[in-house]
Amino acid sequence: MRRILRRSYSFRNSMINPAGFHPSQIKFYVVLLPLILFMLLPIVFIISSAFKPLSELFAYPPRFFVVNPTLKNFTDLFGLMSTSGVPVSRYLFNSVLITAASVAASILVSTAAAYALSKKRFKLKKTLFAINTVALMFVPIAVTIPRFLVIVRLHLMDSFLVHILPALAMPVGVFLMKQFTDGVPDEVIEAAQIDGASDLDIYWRIVLPMIKPAIATIAILTFQATWNNADTSALYINNETLKTFAFYLTTLTSTASGANVVAGQGLAAAATLIMFVPNLLMFIFLQSQVMSTMSHSGIK
Amino acid sequence: MVRRWLEKEGRAYAFLAPYALLFLVFIVVPVGAAVLLSFTYFDTIQPPRFIGLSNYIMLITQDELFMKYVLPNTIEFAVIVGPGGYVLAFLLAWMLAQLPRIPRAILALILYSPSMTSAVTMAAVWQTLFSGDQSGYLNSFLLNLNVIQQPIQWLQSPQYLMPIMIIVTLWSSMGVGFLAMLAGMLEINPELYEAGSLDGIRSRWQEILYITIPSMKPQMLFGAVMAIVGAFQAGAIGVTLSGSNPTPQYAGQLIVNHIEDYGFLRYEMGYAAAVSVVLLLMVLFFSRIANRLFHEE
Numbered sequence: 001m002r003r004i005l006r007r008s009y010s011f012r013n014s015m016i017n018p019a020g021f022h023p024s025q026i027k028f029y030v031v032l033l034p035l036i037l038f039m040l041l042p043i044v045f046i047i048s049s050a051f052k053p054l055s056e057l058f059a060y061p062p063r064f065f066v067v068n069p070t071l072k073n074f075t076d077l078f079g080l081m082s083t084s085g086v087p088v089s090r091y092l093f094n095s096v097l098i099t100a101a102s103v104a105a106s107i108l109v110s111t112a113a114a115y116a117l118s119k120k121r122f123k124l125k126k127t128l129f130a131i132n133t134v135a136l137m138f139v140p141i142a143v144t145i146p147r148f149l150v151i152v153r154l155h156l157m158d159s160f161l162v163h164i165l166p167a168l169a170m171p172v173g174v175f176l177m178k179q180f181t182d183g184v185p186d187e188v189i190e191a192a193q194i195d196g197a198s199d200l201d202i203y204w205r206i207v208l209p210m211i212k213p214a215i216a217t218i219a220i221l222t223f224q225a226t227w228n229n230a231d232t233s234a235l236y237i238n239n240e241t242l243k244t245f246a247f248y249l250t251t252l253t254s255t256a257s258g259a260n261v262v263a264g265q266g267l268a269a270a271a272t273l274i275m276f277v278p279n280l281l282m283f284i285f286l287q288s289q290v291m292s293t294m295s296h297s298g299i300k
Numbered sequence: 301m302v303r304r305w306l307e308k309e310g311r312a313y314a315f316l317a318p319y320a321l322l323f324l325v326f327i328v329v330p331v332g333a334a335v336l337l338s339f340t341y342f343d344t345i346q347p348p349r350f351i352g353l354s355n356y357i358m359l360i361t362q363d364e365l366f367m368k369y370v371l372p373n374t375i376e377f378a379v380i381v382g383p384g385g386y387v388l389a390f391l392l393a394w395m396l397a398q399l400p401r402i403p404r405a406i407l408a409l410i411l412y413s414p415s416m417t418s419a420v421t422m423a424a425v426w427q428t429l430f431s432g433d434q435s436g437y438l439n440s441f442l443l444n445l446n447v448i449q450q451p452i453q454w455l456q457s458p459q460y461l462m463p464i465m466i467i468v469t470l471w472s473s474m475g476v477g478f479l480a481m482l483a484g485m486l487e488i489n490p491e492l493y494e495a496g497s498l499d500g501i502r503s504r505w506q507e508i509l510y511i512t513i514p515s516m517k518p519q520m521l522f523g524a525v526m527a528i529v530g531a532f533q534a535g536a537i538g539v540t541l542s543g544s545n546p547t548p549q550y551a552g553q554l555i556v557n558h559i560e561d562y563g564f565l566r567y568e569m570g571y572a573a574a575v576s577v578v579l580l581l582m583v584l585f586f587s588r589i590a591n592r593l594f595h596e597e
Contacts, residue, residue, distance in 0.1 A: 014398055014493055014504065014507060014512075015398055016397050016398060016485065016486060016488060016490055016493070017397065017398075017400075017401070017486050018398065018399070018400050019400065020400055021400060025398065025399055025400075028395040028396075028398060028399060029399075031395060032392070032395055032396075032407060035392075036407060036410050036411070038471075039410055039411055039413075039414055039471065039474075040410055042414070042422070042425055042426075042429070042471070043410075043413060043414070045425060045428075045429065046425060049425075049428070058435070059435075060434070060435045060440075061435070061440045061444070062435050062436070062437050062440050064437065108318075109318045109319045109322065110319065112315045112316070112318060112319065113315065113316050113318070113319035113320070115315055116312045116313070116315035116316040117316070120309075120311070120312035120315065121308075121309075121312070122308075122309040122312040122313065123309065125312075128316070128320075132323075135323070135327055136525050136526075136529070137525060137528070137529060137583050137584060137587045138327055138331070138529075138580075139529055139532050139533050139579065139580065139583055140533070141532075141533055141535060141536065141556050142334070142532075142556070142559070142576045142579045142580050142583075143330035143331055143333075143334050143576055143580075144559070144560070144563070145334070145337075145559070145563040145564075145569055145572055145573060145576065146329070146330035146331070146333035146334045146337065146573065146576075147326065147330040149333060149569075150325065150326070150329055150330055150333065154325070165322060165325075165326070166322075166326045168318075168319070168322045169319070169322040169323045169325070169326040169327050171323070171327070172476070172526075174319060199311050199315070203315070221476070224416055224418075228416075228417070228418035228420075228421055229418075230418075230420045230421070231420075246418070246420065246421055249420070249421055249424070250420050250421075250423065252424065253423045253424040253427060265424075265428070268424035269424065271424075272421060272422070272424050272425060275417075275421045276416070276417060276421070279413075279416035279417070280413060280416065283409065283412065283413070283416060284409065287405065287408075287409065290479060291479065291482070291483050291486075292483075294476070294479045294480045294482070294483035294484075294519075295483035295484060295486070295487045295519075297476075297480040297483070297484070297518075297519055297522045298480075298484065298516070298517070298518020298519045298521065298522055299518050299521040299522045299525065299594075299595075300518045300596055
C-alpha cells in the first residue's frame with residue numbers, strides 16, 4: 001500500500017533527522033565528503049606540522065604528512081625565552097588565567113542579565129532587549145580607536161582587567177541566554193516565590209540549573225573570544241609579562257619583528273596546535289548542549 | 301515612591317546592572333565617541349577640533365584610495381563572504397539535517413572546527429601553505445601537476461590575494477550561524493513535510509522555499525546577522541596574510557585596514573572615526589535587508 005502511495009506522487013519529501021542509513025542519503029555524502037576533506041586539510045596540517053622535525057618542515061619537495069614525528073618543537077618552545085626575556089610558559093599561564101576568569105565572569109554577567117530580561121517585570125525590559133538585539137550587529141573592530149581612548153581614560157592600560165572586561169560585553173551571549181531562559185516555565189518561578197524564595201535563590205537554585213545548555217554555549221563563545229585574542233595584548237598591554245600566548249604566536253610568524261624565521265617555523269607549528277586543541281576539546285564535550293541552545297537562537 | 305520602585309523594579313535592574321554597565325562602557329560609549337569624533341579633526345595630541353562634515357566630504361570626494369580600492373574591495377569581499385557564506389551554510393545544514401545523528405554530529409564538528417581558529421593564530425599555517433617559493437605546498441602541488449611552470453607569489457600578488465582571502469574566510473565561516481540553522485532545521489515538525497507533499501510540492505527547491513525556510517525564519521535571521529557581522533569583522537585577513545598594511549598594491553585593502561591605517565599609522569583619529577561610522581552604517585544597512593527578508597510579522 002505504501003509503495004503504491006509513494007509511486008503516485010512523483011516527489012518523496014525530505015527525511016529530516018532520519019533514524020538510520022538510507023540509500024537516498026548517498027548523494028549527500030557524495031557532495032559533503034570532498035568538501036569535508038577540504039575543510040579538514042588545514043586542521044590536519046596543523047597537527048602534522050607540529051610534530052615535524054626541522055628537516056621535514058623545510059623539506060623539498062614539501063611533504064604534507066609527518067614521517068618521523070618528534071616532540072622537539074614543544075620542548076624547544078617551553079625551553080625558550082621570548083626576545084624580551086619572558087619565558088613562553090608565562091604567556092601560556094596568562095592565557096589560561098585570563099580565559100578561565102573571563103569564562104566564569106561572562107557566565108555570571110550574562111545569566112544575571114538574561115534572568116532579568118526574561119523573567120523580571122520592568123518598564124524598559126522590551127526596549128533594553130531590543131537594544132541588545134541591535135547590538136548583535138555591532139562590529140568591535142570598527143570602534144577599535146574610540147575603545148582605545150575609553151580604555152586609556154579608565155586607566156585600564158597594562159592591567160589584567162583589560163583582557164577580561166571588554167570580552168564580557170557580548171551581546172550574542174546575552175541574546176542566546178535570554179532566548180533560552182524564556183523556556184523556563186513561569187509556573188516554576190511563581191511556585192518558588194510562593195514558597196518564599198528570594199530573587200537570588202530563584203536565580204541561583206532554579207534558573208541556573210535549568211539553563212545549563214546555554215551556559216555551556218556562553219562558555220564556548222567566551223572561551224574562543226579570549227583564548228584566541230591577540231589584539232588586546234598588542235593594543236593595550238606594554239608590559240611583556242601580561243601578554244597572552246596568542247600574542248606570542250603572532251610574534252613568531254610576523255616577518256616585521258625580525259624573528260628567526262627558520263627556527264620560528266617549528267615553534268609556530270607547535271604553538272598553533274596548542275592554540276587549537278583546547279578549542280576543539282571544549283566543543284566536542286559541549287556539542288550537544290550547544291545544539292540545544294541553538295534551536296532557541298532565532299530572532300523573532 | 302522611590303521605595304516602591306525599588307521594591308518592584310530595582311531588583312531587576314540589579315541583575316541587569318553588571319552587563320548594562322559593561323555594555324555601556326565598551327559598546328555604547330565607543331560607538332558614540334566614534335560618531336562625535338567623526339565630526340572633528342583629532343591627532344591625539346591637540347584636543348579634537350570641530351570641523352563639521354569635512355571628514356565625510358573628504359572621504360567621498362578626495363580619498364582616492366577609499367573610492368578606488370577600499371570600497372570596491374570591501375563590497376566584493378563582504379558580498380561573497382556574507383551572502384555567499386550564508387547560502388553555503390544553509391545548504392550544508394540542509395544536507396546534514398537529512399543524515400542520521402552520528403555521522404551528522406561528526407560532519408558538523410568538522411565543518412565548525414575551522415571557525416574555532418582565529419585569523420591571527422592561523423597565519424603561520426596559511427603562510428606555509430601559500431608560500432611564494434617552489435617549496436610552498438600549493439606551488440609544489442601545482443608544479444607537480446604541471447598546471448603552473450613558475451612558483452607564484454600567492455600572498456604578494458594583487459590578483460591572487462583577494463581570492464585567497466575569500467577562500468580562507470569562507471573556510472572559517474561555518475560558525476554559530478551555521479549551527480543555529482542546523483538546529484532550527486532539525487526542529488521543524490516532520491508533519492509539515494508530509495502535508496506539503498500532499499499539497500502538491502513537486503521538487504526539493506519548492507520544499508525548501510515553501511516549508512523549510514518559512515518554518516525557521518528566526519534562525520535564518522540570526523544566521524544572516526552572524527554572516528554579515530562575520531564578513532565585516534574578518535577585515536584584517538588581508539593584512540594578516542600578506543604581512544603588511546597597506547596590502548600589496550591595495551589589492552586586499554578593506555575598510556577595516558583603512559581605519560587602522562589612518563588611526564594607528566597616521567594618527568588622523570577624526571578621519572578614521574568617520575570611516576568607522578561608515579562601516580557601522582554598512583553593517584546596519586545589510587542587516588536591515590536581512591530583517592526585511594526574514595522578520596516574522
